[in-house]
Amino acid sequence: NTSITIGATxxxxxxxxxxxxxxxxxxxxxxxxENREQLITTAQAVKRAGAHVLRGGAFKPRxxxxxxxxxxxxxxxxxAEAREITxxxxxxxxxxxxxxxxVAQHADVLQIGTRNAQNFPLLLAAxxxxxxxxxxxxxxxxxxxxxxxxxAEYILAAGNPNVILCERGIRSYDPQTRNVLDLTCVPLxxxxxxxxxxxxxxxxTGRRELVPIMSRASxxxxxxxxxxxxxxxxxxxxxxxxxxxxxxxxxxxIRETSLIANMI
Ligand code: PEP
Ligand code: MN
Numbered sequence: 001n002t003s004i005t006i007g008a009t010x011x012x013x014x015x016x017x018x019x020x021x022x023x024x025x026x027x028x029x030x031x032x033x034e035n036r037e038q039l040i041t042t043a044q045a046v047k048r049a050g051a052h053v054l055r056g057g058a059f060k061p062r063x064x065x066x067x068x069x070x071x072x073x074x075x076x077x078x079x080a081e082a083r084e085i086t087x088x089x090x091x092x093x094x095x096x097x098x099x100x101x102x103v104a105q106h107a108d109v110l111q112i113g114t115r116n117a118q119n120f121p122l123l124l125a126a127x128x129x130x131x132x133x134x135x136x137x138x139x140x141x142x143x144x145x146x147x148x149x150x151x152a153e154y155i156l157a158a159g160n161p162n163v164i165l166c167e168r169g170i171r172s173y174d175p176q177t178r179n180v181l182d183l184t185c186v187p188l189x190x191x192x193x194x195x196x197x198x199x200x201x202x203x204x205t206g207r208r209e210l211v212p213i214m215s216r217a218s219x220x221x222x223x224x225x226x227x228x229x230x231x232x233x234x235x236x237x238x239x240x241x242x243x244x245x246x247x248x249x250x251x252x253x254i255r256e257t258s259l260i261a262n263m264i
Contacts, residue, residue, distance in 0.1 A: 001018055001019050001020055001194055001196075002018050002019070002161070002194045002195055002196065003016050003017065003018040003019025003022060003196070004016070004017050004018055004134050004162045004163075004164060004196060005134075006025070006052075006053060006089050006091075006108055006109055006134055007053075007089030007108045008108075009108070009131050009133070010080075010083060010089065010108055011083075011084070011087075012083050012087050012088060012089045012090075012108065013052075013087045013088065013089070014089065015052040015053060015089065017164060017196045017198070017224055017225055018164075018195070018196030018224050022224065023258065023261060024219050024223065024224060024225050024226065024257055024258070024261050025052050025053060025198065025224065025225035025226075026050065026051045026052050026053070026225065026226055026228070026250075026253075026254055026257075027051065027052070027053040027054070027055045027091055027198070027225065027226065027227040027228070028046040028049070028051040028053075028054070028055060028226075028227070028228045028229075028230045028250055029042055029043065029046055029051075029054045029055040029056045029229070029230055030042050030055075030056050030057075030229065030230065030231050030237065030239075030244070031056075031057055031060075031202075031229045031231070031237060031238075031239040031240035031244060032056070032057045032058075032060050032068060032070050032071075032075075032237075032238055032239040032240075033056040033057065033058050033070065033071050033075035033078050033079060034068075034071075034237075034238050035071075035078075036078055036081075038231075038232065039056060039078050039079070039082050040078075040081070040082055040085060041232050042056075042230060042231065042232055042247070043056075043082035043085065043086045043088060044085070044086060045230070045232065045247035045250075046088070046230055046247060046250060047086045047087075047088055048247070048251075049230075049247050049248075049250040049251040049254055050250075050251065050254040050255075050258075051088065051250065051254065052088065052089075053088060053089050053090070053091055053108070053109070054079070054082055054083065054086065054088040054089070054090050054091070055090075055091050055092070055111075055227055055228075055229070056075070056078075056079050056082070056090070056091075056092055057070055057075070057092060057093050057239070058070050058071055058072055058073070058074075058075025058076045058078075058079065058092050058093075058103075059072060059075070059092075059093055059094065059095045059099070059103075060093075060239060061093070061095055061113050061115050061116070062239070067239070068238040068239055073102065075092075076092065076102070076103060076105075076106040076107070077106065079092055079106060079107065080106045083108070089108035089109065090106070090107050090108050090109070091107065091108065091109035091110075091111050091136060091227070092106075092107045092109075092110075092111060093110075093111040093112070093113050094107075094110050094111065094112065094122070094126065095113070095116060095122075096122065097121045097122050097124070097125035098125075100122075100125040100126055100128075100129050101129065101130060104129045104130065104131050104133050107133065108133060108134075109133060109134045109135070109136050109164070110126050110129060110133055110134070110135045110136070111135075111136045111138070112126060112135060112136070112137050112138060113138050114138045114139060114140055114141050114168055114203070115141065117137065117138055117139060117140030117141075117143055117148065117151050118140055118143070118147065118151055120151075120154055123137075123151055123154035123155050123158070124154055124155075124158045125158075126155055126158075126160070127154060127155035127156065127157065127158025127159060127160040128158045128159060128160070129160065132159075132160055132162060133162070134160075134162035134163070134164055135155050135160060135162065135163050135164070136163075136164045136165075136166050136198070136227075137151060137152055137155065137163055137164070137165055137166065138166045138168045138200070139165070139166065139167050139168055139169075139170065139182075139185070141170065141171045141179075142170055142171045143170070145185060145188060145189065145192065148165065149189075149192065149193055152165060152193070152195060163195050164195065164196050164197070164198060164225075165189060165193070165195050165196070165197045165198070166197070166198050166199070166200055166227060167181070167182060167183070167185050167186065167197065167198075167199050167200065167204070167223075168199075168200040168203040168204050169181045169182070169200070169203055169204025169205070170182055177204075177205050177206055177207060177210070178203065178204070178205060178206020178207070178243070179203065179204050179205070179206065180204070181199070181201065181204035181205060181214055181218075183199070183217060183218060183221045185197075186199065186218070186221040186222060186223050187221060187222065190222065196224040196225070197223055197224055198223055198224060198225035198226060198227055199214075199215075199218035199221075199223045199225075199226055199227075200226070200227045200228070201214040201215045201218060201226060201228060202227070202228055202229040202240065202243040202244065202245075203229075203240075203243065205243060206242060206243045207242065207243060208234060208242060208243055208244060208245050208249075211228060211243065211245050211249070211253070212245075212249065212252065212253050212256070215228065215253045215256075215257055216253075216256055216257055216260055218257075219257040219260045219261050220260050220264065222264065226253075226257065228245065228250060228253070229243055229244040229245070230244060230245055230246070230247055230249075230250050231244040231245075231246070232246070232247065234246060
């Protein structure tokens with residue numbers, strides 16, 4: 001079991017994911033960084049709730065070019081400020097190879113999203129990031145486990161051993177949920193790879209009422225962490241409000257999942 005330290009290079013509280021006895025790592029925050037107040041409020045709230053890492057998208061891979069695309073570099077600066085204020089390391093998405101170094105200057109973990117899961121130049125660039133920041137690689141929209149692991153190999157082969165896998169649901173035919181959460185992949189991957197695996201109950205379900213129970217199920221399946229979308233006022237979120245929970249709900253999830261983790 002590979003263990004990876006998150007937040008080793010910036011002034012923040014580092015956290016270890018993976019390894020034999022590590023506690024589940026909770027990454028939480030808004031889908032998108034919308035403005036300073038929204039981000040700082042959410043960062044402080046997820047910290048109070050017990051999260052270990054702040055998530056927030058500055059570059060958003062939106063389905064429609066007419067939807068909010070993220071604040072870009074300004075969002076990265078706000079994330080760095082939120083880290084300074086809360087001490088939480090920061091994870092944020094990078095969408096293009098030419099932006100890897102810019103994002104790495106501000107982030108503690110580089111996120112590669114589902115839509116870029118087989119963008120091989122991006123995987124290689126993330127693997128070569130000059131700070132050797134960990135990379136969280138989401139499962140492709142319809143990736144098999146082998147395709148996903150071979151995508152991870154691109155990062156590893158480029159010289160970066162710090163890869164975290166993230167199950168975020170796969171595309172299927174039933175519109176009741178946004179995607180289908182494939183929890184079987186957690187124990188299967190633990191047979192196939194030494195890399196830590198986290199589950200994203202937000203993008204996999206697309207429905208906030210399903211997030212608590214699927215979070216509990218993920219930890220029961222021995223996922224090493226969760227990445228959860230949290231917004232102070234989910235109904236007004238600029239992105240993914242339907243699947244975003246409140247900080248109060250996060251508090252309860254963290255309490256419940258840590259009880260489950262201690263039982264197994
Ligand atoms: C995200 O986590 O912000 C995101 C866009 O997720 P995914 O790539 O899984 O859709
Ligand atoms: Mn989102």
